[in-house]
Amino acid sequence: MIYSEITKKDPKGFVIKSTNQRILLFGRLIKIIKYKEYFGQVHIFYKEKNKIYQKYVSKDYFKEKAGSNLELIRYVLELNNMLWVRRLKQISRRYLIRYKYYEYLI
Numbered sequence: 001m002i003y004s005e006i007t008k009k010d011p012k013g014f015v016i017k018s019t020n021q022r023i024l025l026f027g028r029l030i031k032i033i034k035y036k037e038y039f040g041q042v043h044i045f046y047k048e049k050n051k052i053y054q055k056y057v058s059k060d061y062f063k064e065k066a067g068s069n070l071e072l073i074r075y076v077l078e079l080n081n082m083l084w085v086r087r088l089k090q091i092s093r094r095y096l097i098r099y100k101y102y103e104y105l106i
Contacts, residue, residue, distance in 0.1 A: 010034070014045075023066040024076070025055070029088065032066065069095075 008017035014034040022029045023044065033052065035044040042062040045054050067075070073092040079085050 012036075019068045020062075020066045021068055022072050023057075023062070024072060025057075025065075027085070027088070029072060029076075029091075035062075035066075037062075 006017075007015050010016050014036045016034045020035065021032060023032055023046070024030075025046070030046045030048060033045040033047055035042055037059060040059055041056045042059055043054065043056055044062070045052060047053075066072075073095055076085060076088045076092050077096075079089075
Protein backbone atom coordinates (compact mmCIF):
# COMPACT_ATOMS: atom_id res chain seq x y z
CA MET A 1 0.00 0.00 0.00
CA ILE A 2 1.08 3.51 -0.66
CA TYR A 3 1.19 6.00 2.19
CA SER A 4 -1.70 8.27 1.34
CA GLU A 5 -4.19 10.33 3.31
CA ILE A 6 -6.71 10.06 0.48
CA THR A 7 -8.45 6.70 0.41
CA LYS A 8 -8.64 5.00 -2.95
CA LYS A 9 -11.22 2.31 -3.72
CA ASP A 10 -11.62 -0.31 -6.42
CA PRO A 11 -14.93 -0.73 -8.34
CA LYS A 12 -16.28 -3.19 -5.73
CA GLY A 13 -15.83 -0.66 -2.91
CA PHE A 14 -12.74 -2.19 -1.28
CA VAL A 15 -10.21 0.31 0.05
CA ILE A 16 -6.88 -0.37 -1.65
CA LYS A 17 -4.89 2.72 -0.60
CA SER A 18 -5.15 4.34 2.81
CA THR A 19 -3.20 4.99 5.99
CA ASN A 20 -4.48 1.69 7.43
CA GLN A 21 -1.59 -0.49 6.30
CA ARG A 22 -1.25 -2.99 9.13
CA ILE A 23 -3.41 -4.58 11.79
CA LEU A 24 -2.56 -6.27 15.07
CA LEU A 25 -4.01 -9.80 14.75
CA PHE A 26 -3.05 -12.95 16.66
CA GLY A 27 -0.23 -11.07 18.41
CA ARG A 28 1.44 -10.18 15.11
CA LEU A 29 1.53 -7.14 12.89
CA ILE A 30 -0.09 -8.24 9.66
CA LYS A 31 -0.03 -6.34 6.36
CA ILE A 32 -3.46 -5.41 5.02
CA ILE A 33 -3.92 -5.75 1.27
CA LYS A 34 -7.42 -4.31 1.07
CA TYR A 35 -10.50 -3.96 3.25
CA LYS A 36 -14.16 -3.02 3.09
CA GLU A 37 -16.24 -1.62 5.93
CA TYR A 38 -19.76 -2.89 6.45
CA PHE A 39 -22.33 -1.88 9.07
CA GLY A 40 -20.80 -3.67 12.06
CA GLN A 41 -17.78 -5.44 10.67
CA VAL A 42 -14.83 -5.05 8.34
CA HIS A 43 -13.81 -7.58 5.68
CA ILE A 44 -10.02 -7.58 5.39
CA PHE A 45 -7.61 -9.35 3.06
CA TYR A 46 -4.16 -9.86 4.53
CA LYS A 47 -0.93 -11.54 3.51
CA GLU A 48 0.83 -14.04 5.72
CA LYS A 49 3.59 -16.49 4.72
CA ASN A 50 3.13 -15.62 1.02
CA LYS A 51 -0.54 -16.61 1.11
CA ILE A 52 -3.55 -14.31 1.01
CA TYR A 53 -6.24 -14.80 3.65
CA GLN A 54 -9.49 -13.03 4.38
CA LYS A 55 -11.19 -12.41 7.69
CA TYR A 56 -14.10 -10.51 9.16
CA VAL A 57 -13.33 -8.42 12.25
CA SER A 58 -15.59 -6.08 14.19
CA LYS A 59 -15.53 -2.45 13.19
CA ASP A 60 -14.54 -1.29 16.69
CA TYR A 61 -11.58 -3.66 16.79
CA PHE A 62 -10.48 -2.50 13.35
CA LYS A 63 -10.60 1.18 14.33
CA GLU A 64 -8.54 0.48 17.44
CA LYS A 65 -5.98 -2.00 16.09
CA ALA A 66 -5.39 -0.88 12.48
CA GLY A 67 -3.27 2.02 11.31
CA SER A 68 -0.04 3.11 9.75
CA ASN A 69 3.23 1.39 10.57
CA LEU A 70 4.43 4.14 12.90
CA GLU A 71 1.11 4.40 14.78
CA LEU A 72 1.00 0.66 15.44
CA ILE A 73 4.63 0.52 16.55
CA ARG A 74 4.00 3.31 19.04
CA TYR A 75 0.87 1.50 20.24
CA VAL A 76 2.81 -1.74 20.77
CA LEU A 77 5.56 0.03 22.73
CA GLU A 78 2.99 1.56 25.08
CA LEU A 79 1.44 -1.82 25.95
CA ASN A 80 2.25 -3.63 29.18
CA ASN A 81 4.83 -6.43 29.18
CA MET A 82 2.69 -9.29 27.97
CA LEU A 83 4.34 -12.40 26.61
CA TRP A 84 2.85 -12.19 23.12
CA VAL A 85 3.95 -8.56 22.77
CA ARG A 86 7.57 -9.02 23.83
CA ARG A 87 8.87 -9.94 20.36
CA LEU A 88 6.86 -7.13 18.75
CA LYS A 89 8.37 -4.64 21.17
CA GLN A 90 11.88 -5.71 20.23
CA ILE A 91 11.08 -5.32 16.54
CA SER A 92 9.43 -1.95 17.19
CA ARG A 93 12.37 -0.58 19.13
CA ARG A 94 14.77 -1.73 16.42
CA TYR A 95 12.62 -0.09 13.73
CA LEU A 96 12.28 3.19 15.61
CA ILE A 97 15.96 3.38 16.54
CA ARG A 98 16.86 2.84 12.90
CA TYR A 99 14.67 5.74 11.82
CA LYS A 100 15.46 7.85 14.91
CA TYR A 101 11.88 8.08 16.16
CA TYR A 102 12.48 6.21 19.41
CA GLU A 103 14.03 9.14 21.26
CA TYR A 104 10.82 11.17 20.77
CA LEU A 105 8.76 8.53 22.59
CA ILE A 106 10.86 8.62 25.79
